[in-house]
Amino acid sequence: MIGLDMLAFTTGKILFATLGFGLNIAGFLGWVERKQSAVMQDRVGANRADILGFKLLGLFHPIADAIKMLTKEDFVPKGAHRPLHGLAPMISLGCGLFCLSALPFGGVIEFAGRSWDLTPIPSTVGVPLVLATLAFGVHGVVMAGFASGSNYGLLGALRGAAQMIAYEVCLASSLAGVLFIFGTLDLAEAVRWQVAHRTWGICVQPLGFLLFLTAGAAVTKRTPFDLPEGESEIVGYHVEYSGMKFGMFLMTDFIESIVICGLITALFLGGWAIPGLALESMGLLGGALMVASFTAKVMLLLFLLMQVRWTLPRFRFDQLLHLGWLNLLPLSLLNFLVTVWVVYLWR
Amino acid sequence: MAITVRTVERPKRTLATEIYLVEVWKGLALTFRHLFVNLFRHAMRALRIKGFAPGAVTIQYPEDPAVLGKRARTRHRLLEREDGAPRCTACLLCETICPAKCIRITAENAPDPKIEKRAKTFDIDLGMCVFCGYCVEACPVDAIHMDANEVEISSFSRKGMIWTMDDMMGRSKAP
Numbered sequence: 392m393i394g395l396d397m398l399a400f401t402t403g404k405i406l407f408a409t410l411g412f413g414l415n416i417a418g419f420l421g422w423v424e425r426k427q428s429a430v431m432q433d434r435v436g437a438n439r440a441d442i443l444g445f446k447l448l449g450l451f452h453p454i455a456d457a458i459k460m461l462t463k464e465d466f467v468p469k470g471a472h473r474p475l476h477g478l479a480p481m482i483s484l485g486c487g488l489f490c491l492s493a494l495p496f497g498g499v500i501e502f503a504g505r506s507w508d509l510t511p512i513p514s515t516v517g518v519p520l521v522l523a524t525l526a527f528g529v530h531g532v533v534m535a536g537f538a539s540g541s542n543y544g545l546l547g548a549l550r551g552a553a554q555m556i557a558y559e560v561c562l563a564s565s566l567a568g569v570l571f572i573f574g575t576l577d578l579a580e581a582v583r584w585q586v587a588h589r590t591w592g593i594c595v596q597p598l599g600f601l602l603f604l605t606a607g608a609a610v611t612k613r614t615p616f617d618l619p620e621g622e623s624e625i626v627g628y629h630v631e632y633s634g635m636k637f638g639m640f641l642m643t644d645f646i647e648s649i650v651i652c653g654l655i656t657a658l659f660l661g662g663w664a665i666p667g668l669a670l671e672s673m674g675l676l677g678g679a680l681m682v683a684s685f686t687a688k689v690m691l692l693l694f695l696l697m698q699v700r701w702t703l704p705r706f707r708f709d710q711l712l713h714l715g716w717l718n719l720l721p722l723s724l725l726n727f728l729v730t731v732w733v734v735y736l737w738r
Numbered sequence: 739m740a741i742t743v744r745t746v747e748r749p750k751r752t753l754a755t756e757i758y759l760v761e762v763w764k765g766l767a768l769t770f771r772h773l774f775v776n777l778f779r780h781a782m783r784a785l786r787i788k789g790f791a792p793g794a795v796t797i798q799y800p801e802d803p804a805v806l807g808k809r810a811r812t813r814h815r816l817l818e819r820e821d822g823a824p825r826c827t828a829c830l831l832c833e834t835i836c837p838a839k840c841i842r843i844t845a846e847n848a849p850d851p852k853i854e855k856r857a858k859t860f861d862i863d864l865g866m867c868v869f870c871g872y873c874v875e876a877c878p879v880d881a882i883h884m885d886a887n888e889v890e891i892s893s894f895s896r897k898g899m900i901w902t903m904d905d906m907m908g909r910s911k912a913p
Contacts (some may be wrong), residue, residue, distance in 0.1 A: 427773070429794070430772075430773055430776045430777055430780070430793070430794075431769050431772050431773045431776070432772070433772065433776060433793075433794055433795050434794050434795070434796050435794045435796040435798065601759075698766060698769060698770065698773070699762075699766065701769065702762070702765045702766050702768075702769045703762060703765060
């Protein structure tokens with residue numbers, strides 16, 4: 392029987408992971424995106440939103456965006472399928488937020504005589520859980536395009552689906568090497584392997600890191616792979632959406648980026664580990680340090696993803712699929728083969 | 739005349755460019771350099787340390803004034819002679835050449851017989867004006883210039899966009 396305090400703790404962890412961590416960082420990412428891209432392009436960025444005269448470098452702009460989206464008219468086009476039209480952004484966002492709960496924010500700490508697991512939903516199959524839920528988010532995209540009642544939306548959804556199918560495969564196969572070395576599918580155990588062996592995943596699998604980063608950016612439809620969304624040149628699957636439903640699709644972009652960065656941190660950058668400290672035995676302070684370290688590494692990766700977004704031009708759709716099926720997939724399988732042979736010969 | 743042929747060299751597709759990672763690295767180096775140099779300049783400005791270039795090329799209008807070229811065509815200005823009378827002799831050359839037909843002049847007798855005519859009214863509808871500058875070129879007595887350096891011309895009505903001679907000579911209280 393699960394005690395009520397354990398239930399409360401788990402609920403608190405999930406709320407922290409989704410609302411506290413995910414949505415806050417997503418809002419913060421909106422500001423980072425604007426300001427980082429602006430400073431990089433010799434611009435100033437958005438700096439006009441203020442509350443009672445305090446501008447705070449434009450940090451209130453995401454709040455202004457949220458208010459804008461909440462107060463816009465939420466229309467459903469005439470030929471659209473109303474239930475699916477409303478359901479699609481919920482599926483996308485829900486899957487993204489669920490994945491956040493499976494990330495290893497910290498290990499197991501001893502506090503007040505009991506052990507507390509800092510992962511919101513600890514699971515021995517964390518990696519396939521996250522990957523499968525991310526893949527389920529594709530349903531949201533296809534549903535959005537189909538239920539829009541618009542040909543352009545449908546074509547955008549098909550682009551999105553084709554891209555995500557290609558890169559989901561690459562995602563899983565690029566993880567094959569590093570999971571083989573760790574010997575576990577549990578994200579928290581993967582971090583503990585890195586702590587115990589004093590090597591981070593990126594040191595044993597540099598190619599895997601690059602492949603996973605690329606495939607991860609492509610799965611979340613992040614630039615330079617954002618052709619399904621389109622933005623400035625072509626119409627995407629969310630063309631017939633407005634108001635908060637559109638806001639949910641934009642939020643999904645950020646949340647999935649956070650999930651991918653969280654996965655990379657856990658598997659390649661040592662998760663919550665700080666080199667030299669045995670954090671799991673440091674009680675409450677260790678717990679706080681673990682969460683802080685994980686957050687810092689995720690933010691660093693997000694910063695890198697943002698920078699790549701504004702550096703590289705967008706891929707044409709055939710180039711995108713060519714890269715996925717003909718370059719990334721063979722490379723990741725080759726990586727796995729080489730890893731298996733090296734491990735076999737090592738032992 | 740012979741046709742000259744100019745061969746344009748296409749960039750070479752080497753192994754480095756095909757792998758794309760090298761190009762990604764070079765691109766990231768460029769943008770990171772911009773990022774850190776600009777962050778440094780912004781920090782220097784925030785700490786009020788002088789001597790560094792501004793961190794952005796943005797002109798934050800309306801706090802910073804708009805930068806106009808030296809010969810930019812802005813709002814019209816009617817010039818005066820030494821005795822304070824307007825130079826305009828109501829020859830109607832500017833009204834004739836205006837492509838937007840926004841100048842309306844009525845003429846009257848000038849008191850000085852050597853200057854036979856002068857303008858009784860001289861209205862320019864700035865809502866119709868295309869700011870081409872032909873009126874300045876056409877005027878034979880250099881009576882109209884477009885160098886008042888005022889570009890923020892607005893009104894709450896179409897009638898309010900018509901500027902009269904007094905407005906353009908700076909003699910009225912408000913346009």
